[in-house]
Amino acid sequence: MTVQLTIPRPDDWHLHLRDGAMLQAVLPETARDFARAIIMPNLVPPVVKGADAAAYRDRILAALPDGMTFEPLMTLYLTEDTDPEDLAAAHASGLVKAVKLYPAGATTNSASGVRDFDKVRPVLDKMAEIGLPLCTHGEVTDHDIDIFDREAVFIDRVLDPIRRSTPGLRVVMEHITTKNAVDYVASQNKDLGATITTHHLIINRNHILVGGIKPHYYCLPVAKREEHRLALRAAATSGDTRYFLGTDSAPHTDPNKLSECGCAGCFTAPNTMPLLAHVFEEENALEKLAGFASENGPAFYRLPVNSESLTLEKQATPVVFPQKIETQDGPVTVFDPGFDVFWKVA
Numbered sequence: 591m592t593v594q595l596t597i598p599r600p601d602d603w604h605l606h607l608r609d610g611a612m613l614q615a616v617l618p619e620t621a622r623d624f625a626r627a628i629i630m631p632n633l634v635p636p637v638v639k640g641a642d643a644a645a646y647r648d649r650i651l652a653a654l655p656d657g658m659t660f661e662p663l664m665t666l667y668l669t670e671d672t673d674p675e676d677l678a679a680a681h682a683s684g685l686v687k688a689v690k691l692y693p694a695g696a697t698t699n700s701a702s703g704v705r706d707f708d709k710v711r712p713v714l715d716k717m718a719e720i721g722l723p724l725c726t727h728g729e730v731t732d733h734d735i736d737i738f739d740r741e742a743v744f745i746d747r748v749l750d751p752i753r754r755s756t757p758g759l760r761v762v763m764e765h766i767t768t769k770n771a772v773d774y775v776a777s778q779n780k781d782l783g784a785t786i787t788t789h790h791l792i793i794n795r796n797h798i799l800v801g802g803i804k805p806h807y808y809c810l811p812v813a814k815r816e817e818h819r820l821a822l823r824a825a826a827t828s829g830d831t832r833y834f835l836g837t838d839s840a841p842h843t844d845p846n847k848l849s850e851c852g853c854a855g856c857f858t859a860p861n862t863m864p865l866l867a868h869v870f871e872e873e874n875a876l877e878k879l880a881g882f883a884s885e886n887g888p889a890f891y892r893l894p895v896n897s898e899s900l901t902l903e904k905q906a907t908p909v910v911f912p913q914k915i916e917t918q919d920g921p922v923t924v925f926d927p928g929f930d931v932f933w934k935v936a
């Protein structure tokens with residue numbers, strides 16, 4: 591007997607689509623399963639102004655294959671020069687759904703990010719006033735802070751002070767990787783949400799480092815100890831509506847991953863939904879997958895749940911996923927969970 595699970599069509603609340611040839615190649619991998627996605631603005635140069643976001647949205651829609659439907663939810667990249675009025679206009683027109691905070695130097699293409707948080711205070715006040723969410727890459731970049739501690743230190747030194755000084759600002763802690771983040775969400779109100787990636791529910795730091803270094807498991811924030819992965823699993827499957835899926839699917843070509851200074855990012859768009867079904871089944875929480883992947887995100891972003899549905903099907907033999915996708919820039923390796931998966935999208 592085939593086991594089936596039907597959920598409202600999911601959305602991805604944290605996605606990197608890139609641009610040009612890469613965009614062309616990766617967009618169908620998301621649009622196949624997801625109705626909408628929050629599109630990360632860390633292009634080179636970044637998506638900073640409303641006009642940049644409008645042009646990027648048009649490039650995404652132009653790259654969408656015929657017959658596919660997909661709605662890109664655009665974001666602006668917060669810089670110390672962001673103009674609160676430009677941002678408010680982009681929000682009022684319905685174009686922009688969130689603003690992204692990258693501490694300068696924290697991750698891929700974050701050089702234009704924020705160094706001095708006092709400089710963006712007027713922007714944050716404006717966002718609180720108009721109800722525009724702030725998405726945070728939550729890691730400090732201080733050289734003396736160990737990379738495995740950078741998320742926890744960000745919560746204490748940056749996030750909590752922002753939340754205290756800007757009451758009413760709605761914040762998403764993006765791609766959380768620690769029990770510290772889960773504990774912080776628990777201590778806060780409904781104005782704080784958190785996205786969790788597929789891969790952080792599957793790998794811990796041993797997967798990256800034991801038995802040889804595995805560049806395809808390297809992403810930022812870097813995967814932590816097992817106790818943290820277990821806390822993320824508990825959070826994702828808890829039914830707490832403040833947790834929702836943000837895959838952080840972040841394609842880089844193999845030459846850029848398999849290099850002396852390899853890029854950070856896992857490419858999970860092609861197999862995320864089957865992997866999540868596997869994880870939620872392991873946690874005896876298949877009935878919670880609809881909340882995590884399809885309902886909690888729209889509730890936070892004040893958007894309707896998609897009216898279409900997606901059916902996942904469990905088969906008797908392992909599903910074979912493509913190992914790579916080809917792009918004009920080179921091959922991109924698909925995230926390999928390292929175990930057999932029996933779920934597929936019907």
Ligand SMILES: NC(=O)N[C@@H](CC(=O)O)C(=O)O
Nearest residue numbers: 606697698809810840854855
């Ligand atoms: N997650 C990653 O490891 N990489 C992302 C950037 C990010 O989300 O931090 C990317 O753009 O490649």
Ligand SMILES: [Zn+2]
Nearest residue numbers: 697727810811
């Ligand atoms: Zn990030």
Ligand SMILES: [Zn+2]
Nearest residue numbers: 606630838840
């Ligand atoms: Zn990301």
